[in-house]
Amino acid sequence: MVEIQCPHCDEDIELEDDVFGLFDCPHCDEEFIWEDDEDVSNEHTTNPSVISGVKIGIGIVGIVLLLSMIFFVWFLLYIRASLDGGFG
Numbered sequence: 001m002v003e004i005q006c007p008h009c010d011e012d013i014e015l016e017d018d019v020f021g022l023f024d025c026p027h028c029d030e031e032f033i034w035e036d037d038e039d040v041s042n043e044h045t046t047n048p049s050v051i052s053g054v055k056i057g058i059g060i061v062g063i064v065l066l067l068s069m070i071f072f073v074w075f076l077l078y079i080r081a082s083l084d085g086g087f088g
């Protein structure tokens with residue numbers, strides 16, 4: 001629950017955490033707008049499609065890095081082998 005004050009009569013009003021919009025004050029029966037702009041980033045940070053897209057991106061980058069490392073190690077070994085062969 002969240003406790004707010006009516007903008008018309010300044011009485012305390014209890015609302016649910018995730019509700020917002022147009023409400024009727026139970027004390028003065030005036031309408032007021034409650035917009036819950038706090039903690040929005042906590043609950044709506046990322047949606048699943050973005051998360052899966054990021055995971056796919058990380059996977060692709062990881063595979064490319066792994067192949068690059070394998071190629072790099074193979075290249076070093078190849079250079080070293082040729083140098084060993086050339087200079088004993």
Ligand SMILES: [Zn+2]
Binds near residue numbers: 007008009029
């Ligand atoms: Zn009121």
